[in-house]
Amino acid sequence: MKIIQAIIKPFKVDEVKDALASININGMTISEVNGFGRQKGHKEIYRGAEYQTDFVSKVEIKIAVDDAQVDDVVETIIAAAKTGKIGDGKIFIFPLEQVIRIRTNEKGLDAL
Amino acid sequence: MKKISIIIVYLLSSICLVWAGDDSPTVASNKTAIDLVQSHADYVWTLVAAMFVFFMQAGFAMVEAGFTRAKNAVNIMMKNLMDFSMGSIVFFAVGFGLMFGASKTGFFGTTGFFLSDFKVGGDPWILAFWMFQAVFAATAATIVSGAMAERTKFVGYLLYSVFITGLIYPVFGSWAWGSLLNGGGWLEGLGFIDFAGSTVVHSVGGWAALAGAMVLGPRLGKYTRDGRVKPILGHNIPLAAIGVFILWLGWFGFNPGSTTAASKDIAMIFVNTNLAAAAGAIMAMLVSWMKFGKPEVGMSLNGALAGLVGITAGCANVTPTSAIFIGAIAGIIVVFSVLFFDKIRIDDPVGAISVHGVCGAWGTLAAGIFNIGGTTFGILGVQLAGIFACFAWTFPVAYLLFKLIDITIGLRVSKEEELEGLDSTEHGGNAYPDFATINHGTMGEFGGPSGSKYEPSPSFASKKIVDPA
Numbered sequence: 222m223k224i225i226q227a228i229i230k231p232f233k234v235d236e237v238k239d240a241l242a243s244i245n246i247n248g249m250t251i252s253e254v255n256g257f258g259r260q261k262g263h264k265e266i267y268r269g270a271e272y273q274t275d276f277v278s279k280v281e282i283k284i285a286v287d288d289a290q291v292d293d294v295v296e297t298i299i300a301a302a303k304t305g306k307i308g309d310g311k312i313f314i315f316p317l318e319q320v321i322r323i324r325t326n327e328k329g330l331d332a333l
Numbered sequence: 334m335k336k337i338s339i340i341i342v343y344l345l346s347s348i349c350l351v352w353a354g355d356d357s358p359t360v361a362s363n364k365t366a367i368d369l370v371q372s373h374a375d376y377v378w379t380l381v382a383a384m385f386v387f388f389m390q391a392g393f394a395m396v397e398a399g400f401t402r403a404k405n406a407v408n409i410m411m412k413n414l415m416d417f418s419m420g421s422i423v424f425f426a427v428g429f430g431l432m433f434g435a436s437k438t439g440f441f442g443t444t445g446f447f448l449s450d451f452k453v454g455g456d457p458w459i460l461a462f463w464m465f466q467a468v469f470a471a472t473a474a475t476i477v478s479g480a481m482a483e484r485t486k487f488v489g490y491l492l493y494s495v496f497i498t499g500l501i502y503p504v505f506g507s508w509a510w511g512s513l514l515n516g517g518g519w520l521e522g523l524g525f526i527d528f529a530g531s532t533v534v535h536s537v538g539g540w541a542a543l544a545g546a547m548v549l550g551p552r553l554g555k556y557t558r559d560g561r562v563k564p565i566l567g568h569n570i571p572l573a574a575i576g577v578f579i580l581w582l583g584w585f586g587f588n589p590g591s592t593t594a595a596s597k598d599i600a601m602i603f604v605n606t607n608l609a610a611a612a613g614a615i616m617a618m619l620v621s622w623m624k625f626g627k628p629e630v631g632m633s634l635n636g637a638l639a640g641l642v643g644i645t646a647g648c649a650n651v652t653p654t655s656a657i658f659i660g661a662i663a664g665i666i667v668v669f670s671v672l673f674f675d676k677i678r679i680d681d682p683v684g685a686i687s688v689h690g691v692c693g694a695w696g697t698l699a700a701g702i703f704n705i706g707g708t709t710f711g712i713l714g715v716q717l718a719g720i721f722a723c724f725a726w727t728f729p730v731a732y733l734l735f736k737l738i739d740i741t742i743g744l745r746v747s748k749e750e751e752l753e754g755l756d757s758t759e760h761g762g763n764a765y766p767d768f769a770t771i772n773h774g775t776m777g778e779f780g781g782p783s784g785s786k787y788e789p790s791p792s793f794a795s796k797k798i799v800d801p802a
Contacts, residue, residue: 267564268631268684269621269672 222317222333223291227282228254228310229302234280240301241284244293248333250283260308279310285317285333374595379461382590386468389583390417390475392576396638397479399573400631400683402565404754405483406764412478412490419491420471420498428470429463432503436511439519441504450515462514465593469534472587473502476538479683481545483565484552484751487759489744493545496734502537505726509533509719513593524712525719526704528602529591531646531696536723539690542681544731549745551680553752562675565682570630577634581610584641588648602648606641609648609660613640616664624668632668635684639667639692646693647700655703662699663692694720 229237234251241249255276262275286294295312303309322332356362394413398406426447434442444450450459474497481490508518509527527533557563567573588606589599617636621629640660644651647659670687679686701708701716738744745751750758757763 266625266627266629267566268635268675269625269629269668270562270564270675271625272564272566 222320223286223288224315224317225284225286225294226313227298228279230308230310231278231280233302237282237298237301240297244297246284246294252281254279254281277308285320287330287333376461378595379465379590379593382586383465383468385583385586386590389472389580392579392583393475395572395576395579397482397683399569399576400567401482403568403765404756406756407760407762408487408755409482411760413475415491416474416478416494417471419494420474421467423495423499424467424470427499428503429466432506433511433514433516436507436516439517439522441507442511442516444515462593465590470498470502473534473538474498476685476689477542477545479685480542480681481549482682484549484745486743486746488742489738492738493734497541501541501727501730505537505723506533520719520722523715525715526650526700527646527697527719528649529588529645531642531693532719532723535642535645535689536693537727539686539693540724540727541731542685543690544728545735546679546681548732548735548739551678553748555680556678574634577637580638581641588645598649604653605644605648605651605656608653608656609640609644610637612657612660613637613664616661617668620665620668635667635671635688636664638688639663642689642692643696643699646696647703650700650705651703652705659696659699659703663695666695667692
């Protein structure tokens with residue numbers, strides 16, 4: 222099993238969620254995050270003084286999947302989240318040791 | 334049926350009896366009746382206007398809270414609540430007598446303390462007049478709060494608010510407005526024009542704010558060592574905007590209400606007030622657009638207030654077209670003034686010094702320049718004398734007062750308390766317990782999340798009210 226962590230543009234959340242639902246991914250966790258990569262921040266003005274916002278708002282999606290689904294999920298996220306402009310985000314994939322459903326104590330693939 | 338007709342006959346006959354009892358109207362009795370209606374209308378208008386001016390307290394509180402950080406919002410609400418509450422009591426006890434009591438010298442009144450002009454069963458006009466003047470006094474006091482936001486010790490602020498409504502504001506007020514009741518000031522004797530208080534209220538508040546901001550020094554992290562301005566972002570611009578809208582509304586009581594009479598004059602004063610505010614907002618927006626490349630919201634909001642302050646002196650004696658010019662120029666002045674005070678490192682989070690002090694001075698001069706009856710060097714000279722007298726009285730006295738508070742009980746909170754926020758350190762509260770607040774890039778070199786140069790001192794640890802451990 223793997224954890225797929227995708228950092229995407231906030232306005233792409235719905236598209237990515239719907240695209241994932243269409244390939245039968247029916248669970249995910251999202252959080253609002255701030256960060257920067259190559260996009261860096263941007264300049265804003267407050268009462269006449271310019272300032273740099275270093276951290277750009279992004280949404281982080283976490284999905285736990287079976288190894289066989291990884292490529293599908295990654296392709297789907299890329300297809301839905303891509304704008305082609307800087308700041309589209311990144312996808313990280315981690316090994317996942319165990320999953321437990323709290324309600325039933327099911328473990329492993331059964332709990333996904 | 335029979336009963337009903339009996340009742341109707343009875344009612345009709347009783348009405349006839351009442352008529353028969355009245356003397357037939359005479360010219361004199363008609364005049365008395367008309368005067369009574371006029372006098373009642375004066376009461377109603379003056380007190381309704383007082384309600385509008387009172388509501389400006391909410392406007393000031395929202396502007397100040399919106400332009401500052403979430404960690405100080407409770408403190409700002411407390412300051413705004415208390416400067417009005419304490420100001421009301423102090424103005425009742427001392428301020429009103431100093432401002433409107435009989436004056437031998439022309440420099441302050443000496444009668445009417447504790448509202449002693451009111452006798453039970455006597456003329457209640459004094460009460461209506463007091464109420465209207467009390468909300469004005471509180472306006473002058475609350476202007477200062479914004480310029481001193483986010484770093485002032487609460488006790489120090491309370492003490493200050495006693496002195497501005499009890500001494501600084503009423504003494505200057507007696508010079509310009511004393512004759513509205515029993516007094517008579519030297520400045521109004523010269524023919525000084527300040528209908529609703531560009532100088533009397535706003536410049537007094539603005540110059541006291543300047544003194545306060547100078548004695549306090551800037552907020553931590555506002556100016557970098559290499560001389561750049563590092564903006565400290567306000568936490569809620571919609572709140573600041575609603576504050577400006579409330580103030581704009583309140584000004585429809587502030588200026589037209591200063592007639593303290595229900596008269597036709599209020600129509601032009603209303604229109605002038607509105608046009609000046611609109612022109613001020615537009616010009617501040619345009620100037621910020623040209624200077625910064627974007628129509629900046631903070632400056633535009635300040636521009637509306639600048640226009641309102643600017644028209645306050647001349648609202649009853651300039652034409653609507655002149656009001657547009659006065660407001661427009663105020664809107665330009667306020668942008669450059671805010672930038673100027675930032676340049677000389679006087680930290681004014683809401684722009685109170687520029688809006689009220691500087692634009693109040695401009696409005697007072699403009700009332701002379703655009704005077705409907707024409708202007709002369711004599712009129713302009715008197716206006717300039719009033720502007721100068723206001724600064725010469727308010728700034729040194731307020732500066733001395735703030736210095737004395739600083740030396741005795743302390744005017745500024747400790748560095749640790751300022752970083753932690755006044756809500757928890759001064760009031761043991763939190764304005765937004767259900768919201769997480771993430772600050773990026775506002776603390777910089779002085780510590781906070783990214784700086785990490787700040788180590789809590791032992792004294793701070795013991796002062797901390799909310800301790801999770």
